[in-house]
Amino acid sequence: MSADRDVILQVEKLQTQFQVGRRIVKAVNGVSFRVERGRTLGVVGESGCGKSVTAHSILQLLPKLGSITDGKITYHSDNGPIVLNKLRKNGGAIRAIRGKEIGMIFQDPMASLNPVYTIGNQICENILQHENVSKKEAAARAVEMLTLLGIPRAEARLKDYPHQFSGGMKQRVMIAMAMVCNPKLLIADEPTTALDVTIQAQILELMKEVQVKYGTSIILITHNMGIVAEMADEIAVMYMGRIVEFGTVRQVLGSPRHPYTKALLNSVPVLGIGKGERLQTIRGSTPDPSDMPEGCEFAPRCDMATERCKSVPDETDLGGGHCVRCWNCMGGT
Amino acid sequence: MGKTAAKSSLALRNWEKLCRNKLAMVGFAIISVMILCAILAPVLSSNKPDEIDLSNRLMPPSGEHLLGTDKLGRDVFARILYGARVSILIGLSGALGGALIGTVIGCFSGYLGGWFDKITLRISEIFMTFPQLILVLILVVYIGQGLFNLILIFAVTGWTGTYRLVRGRFLSLREENYVDACRAFGIGELSIMFRHILPNTLSPVIVTVTLATAGYILAESGLSFLGLGVPSGIPTWGNIINAAKAVDVIRNNPWLWLPPGLAISLFVMGVNFLGDGLRDVLDPNQ
Numbered sequence: 044m045s046a047d048r049d050v051i052l053q054v055e056k057l058q059t060q061f062q063v064g065r066r067i068v069k070a071v072n073g074v075s076f077r078v079e080r081g082r083t084l085g086v087v088g089e090s091g092c093g094k095s096v097t098a099h100s101i102l103q104l105l106p107k108l109g110s111i112t113d114g115k116i117t118y119h120s121d122n123g124p125i126v127l128n129k130l131r132k133n134g135g136a137i138r139a140i141r142g143k144e145i146g147m148i149f150q151d152p153m154a155s156l157n158p159v160y161t162i163g164n165q166i167c168e169n170i171l172q173h174e175n176v177s178k179k180e181a182a183a184r185a186v187e188m189l190t191l192l193g194i195p196r197a198e199a200r201l202k203d204y205p206h207q208f209s210g211g212m213k214q215r216v217m218i219a220m221a222m223v224c225n226p227k228l229l230i231a232d233e234p235t236t237a238l239d240v241t242i243q244a245q246i247l248e249l250m251k252e253v254q255v256k257y258g259t260s261i262i263l264i265t266h267n268m269g270i271v272a273e274m275a276d277e278i279a280v281m282y283m284g285r286i287v288e289f290g291t292v293r294q295v296l297g298s299p300r301h302p303y304t305k306a307l308l309n310s311v312p313v314l315g316i317g318k319g320e321r322l323q324t325i326r327g328s329t330p331d332p333s334d335m336p337e338g339c340e341f342a343p344r345c346d347m348a349t350e351r352c353k354s355v356p357d358e359t360d361l362g363g364g365h366c367v368r369c370w371n372c373m374g375g376t
Numbered sequence: 377m378g379k380t381a382a383k384s385s386l387a388l389r390n391w392e393k394l395c396r397n398k399l400a401m402v403g404f405a406i407i408s409v410m411i412l413c414a415i416l417a418p419v420l421s422s423n424k425p426d427e428i429d430l431s432n433r434l435m436p437p438s439g440e441h442l443l444g445t446d447k448l449g450r451d452v453f454a455r456i457l458y459g460a461r462v463s464i465l466i467g468l469s470g471a472l473g474g475a476l477i478g479t480v481i482g483c484f485s486g487y488l489g490g491w492f493d494k495i496t497l498r499i500s501e502i503f504m505t506f507p508q509l510i511l512v513l514i515l516v517v518y519i520g521q522g523l524f525n526l527i528l529i530f531a532v533t534g535w536t537g538t539y540r541l542v543r544g545r546f547l548s549l550r551e552e553n554y555v556d557a558c559r560a561f562g563i564g565e566l567s568i569m570f571r572h573i574l575p576n577t578l579s580p581v582i583v584t585v586t587l588a589t590a591g592y593i594l595a596e597s598g599l600s601f602l603g604l605g606v607p608s609g610i611p612t613w614g615n616i617i618n619a620a621k622a623v624d625v626i627r628n629n630p631w632l633w634l635p636p637g638l639a640i641s642l643f644v645m646g647v648n649f650l651g652d653g654l655r656d657v658l659d660p661n662q
Contacts, residue, residue: 102560104556104559104560133559133564133565137562138562138563138564139562140562141559141560141561141562142560142561142562142563143562146560146561147557147560149553149556149557149560151553154552154553154554155553155554155556155557156554156557157554157558157572157576158386158576159386159575159576160572160575168561168563169561169562169563172561172562172563173562204386217557220557220561221560221561
């Protein structure tokens with residue numbers, strides 16, 4: 044199933060760490076996945092599991108203390124494969140890819156726009172940075188994209204400042220900025236977390252429309268299982284820097300195999316349960332990332348932990364592209 | 377809604393807020409009038425400021441010489457008008473020059489950090505441990521007097537205030553989300569520094585430049601009064617007062633020192649009013 048589809052991004056055994064004084068924090072610990080053209084990959088996990096760091100690593104947007112220590116990130120562009128982590132950080136090559144081939148949407152639209160420039164100025168800056176068009180053409184394209192994303196009277200709104208937009212509108216503007224050069228891959232880092240639920244639904248619809256219209260591949264990072272269920276084709280479940288389960292939405296959400304995935308799905312509150320019923324939680328808390336337990340990171344909180352869990356489990360292929368990293372899942376169903 | 381919303385830039389809103397501050401408007405009026413007089417000097421006075429007329433020395437105010445003449449028979453009124461040009465120019469250029477140096481160095485220092493930051497910080501501290509006046513005096517003696525030299529000296533000794541201001545702002549602003557977003561769109565580092573972060577740091581710099589202008593006008597007056605500023609060939613408010621060093625001049629020829637003194641006080645007061653108003657408007661704690 045996965046072999047005959049076109050892969051646009053391949054991440055192999057990515058290791059990213061942060062050096063804080065003497066402590067080394069391994070934020071991403073051997074993550075491998077691939078994104079297929081025109082499809083959406085959802086990356087889910089708790090806060091602090093390394094989803095955002097993975098996304099930032101792809102475009103080399105890590106802060107000063109962070110660095111990719113191992114692994115390979117390959118982007119399959121129209122001109123052949125490019126190994127992204129080998130490019131110079133903030134160099135010309137990767138800046139040509141950022142915004143043009145791979146776009147990124149950030150979590151907090153309130154803070155992601157520069158308050159002293161109009162949004163028209165900021166969108167056009169992105170266009171003019173990557174393409175050789177006149178200012179007029181750039182403005183026309185900005186208007187086109189804003190209208191597509193449902194902002195009324197887009198032409199007049201180009202002259203407005205960020206503070207004149209609501210949260211949902213600002214996020215649409217951010218999506219417009221990311222999409223305006225028609226990138227092949229869009230990385231959305233918790234795009235709806237800062238918005239209320241009704242706006243959330245609208246933004247997700249928009250992203251689906253954009254994907255259908257332009258054939259964009261999407262990496263959707265979130266901790267909301269509901270969003271992932273609706274938007275993603277494939278899901279990667281992350282815990283403390285590792286992918287513990289990977290597969291299609293049907294496989295992972297329909298028949299989850301890893302204890303963490305099962306616990307996550309159980310903990311999602313369901314509307315309509317009685318007031319007396321308790322919410323299911325995962326016992327314990329996430330370990331300090333600079334002092335992680337030996338072996339499987341989830342073992343201290345897992346009800347099915349055994350002696351074997353003292354060493355890191357290998358990836359087991361359960362068939363049909365469904366992979367899981369757990370000793371308890373080896374040897375078939 | 378359309379028109380007002382479209383024009384609602386930060387600059388425009390700040391301007392409107394400034395206009396509501398009566399004192400700031402008074403200051404603005406004073407400065408504007410005086411600058412206008414300086415520009416229109418040839419129109420307002422038919423006399424030349426350096427026209428020596430030894431037969432008419434130390435004449436009190438009269439119809440022909442509105443404010444009398446000085447020791448060399450030069451028309452005081454004309455000298456004050458033309459002197460305004462030079463004094464204001466020195467004040468403004470010194471302040472702008474210092475701000476320019478301080479801003480550029482502060483940009484790189486705050487954004488890049490590392491060894492550049494450490495070195496420039498230490499250098500700025502060395503500059504700041506000397507009282508600026510002493511530094512200026514030493515440099516005047518060393519480099520020599522002159523209009524351009526004075527502006528240069530003011531700029532070179534006064535950059536540290538703006539430097540620390542801009543550096544501080546850059547240290548915090550470089551962590552802002554929109555800076556990350558800019559990088560994600562492939563915008564280069566220099567562009568981010570100067571096109572994106574810098575406009576967000578300019579408010580306190582504008583206030584500093586305004587208030588520094590007043591300071592430099594006073595400094596120039598002081599230096600010229602001591603004979604260390606601009607040589608008397610070029611009139612400035614300071615070197616007109618230079619004549620009033622002798623006690624009998626102070627007592628007998630008030631037209632020599634009173635008008636330029638008043639001019640300096642009035643202008644500096646106006647600048648301070650405007651600067652305070654600007655500070656109230658542009659203060660980030662709003």
